[in-house]
Amino acid sequence: MESPALSLTEWVVLGLVAEGPAHGFALSRLTTATGPIGAIWHVPRPLVYRALARLADLGLAEPSGREPGQGGPQRNPLAITPAGRAAVDGWLMRPVGHIREIRTELLVKLALLDRAGVSPHPLLDAQAERLQPIVANLRDRRDQARGFDHTVASWRYENATAALRLMEIARR
Structure with missing residues (x-):
C-alpha cells in the first residue's frame, strides 16, 4: 500500500490517534511546546483540528462517539481506521x-x-x-x-x- 501524502503534523496527529480514540483538545495538550510530543514537534491547537479533519476526509480516522466536555461543548473523539493503522505503522518504521x-x-x-x-x-x-x-x-x-x-x-x-x-x- 502506498503511503498517503501527509505533512509531519498530520503524521503526528495520526500517530497519537493510533494510541486510542481522542479529541482535538486532548491531542493539542500533547503537542504544546511543553508537551511530550510538542517538545519535539510543536503543533498549535488549530492545526491539530485541521489535521484531524484531513485525516477523517482521507479515511484514516473516523468519529468514535461523543464525550461530554468539561464545561464546554460535547467532544467528538476520532479513532484510527484500518487504513490509518496500516499507514501509520508503515510510516513509523520508515527511515527519514x-x-x-x-x-x-x-x-x-x-x-x-x-x-x-x-x-x-x-x-x-x-x-x-x-x-x-x-x-x-x-x-x-x-x-x-x-x-x-x-x-x-x-x-x-x-x-x-x-x-x-x-x-x-x-x-x-
Missing part, C-alpha cells in the same frame, strides 16, 4: 530521507514508538543503514575539499556522523 529530518521526524517517530511500547530497533537499524553511505560520501567530499568548501563539507560530515552515533545510542 535527510539528515535534517532526524531532529524532527525521526525523534517524533521514536517518541511515538516509545509511547506505544514498540521497539525502535527496526527503525534505528534501517536509519543507520540509510545513513552509512551518506556518511561515506560526505567523508570523501570533506577529504577532497579545500578552503571554505572544506569547512562546509566538514560541517555536513560531522552532522552525519553524529546522527549515525545517535542510532547506536538510541539502541541502548
Whole structure:
C-alpha cells in the first residue's frame, strides 16, 4: 500500500490517534511546546483540528462517539481506521530521507514508538543503514575539499556522523 501524502503534523496527529480514540483538545495538550510530543514537534491547537479533519476526509480516522466536555461543548473523539493503522505503522518504521529530518521526524517517530511500547530497533537499524553511505560520501567530499568548501563539507560530515552515533545510542 502506498503511503498517503501527509505533512509531519498530520503524521503526528495520526500517530497519537493510533494510541486510542481522542479529541482535538486532548491531542493539542500533547503537542504544546511543553508537551511530550510538542517538545519535539510543536503543533498549535488549530492545526491539530485541521489535521484531524484531513485525516477523517482521507479515511484514516473516523468519529468514535461523543464525550461530554468539561464545561464546554460535547467532544467528538476520532479513532484510527484500518487504513490509518496500516499507514501509520508503515510510516513509523520508515527511515527519514535527510539528515535534517532526524531532529524532527525521526525523534517524533521514536517518541511515538516509545509511547506505544514498540521497539525502535527496526527503525534505528534501517536509519543507520540509510545513513552509512551518506556518511561515506560526505567523508570523501570533506577529504577532497579545500578552503571554505572544506569547512562546509566538514560541517555536513560531522552532522552525519553524529546522527549515525545517535542510532547506536538510541539502541541502548
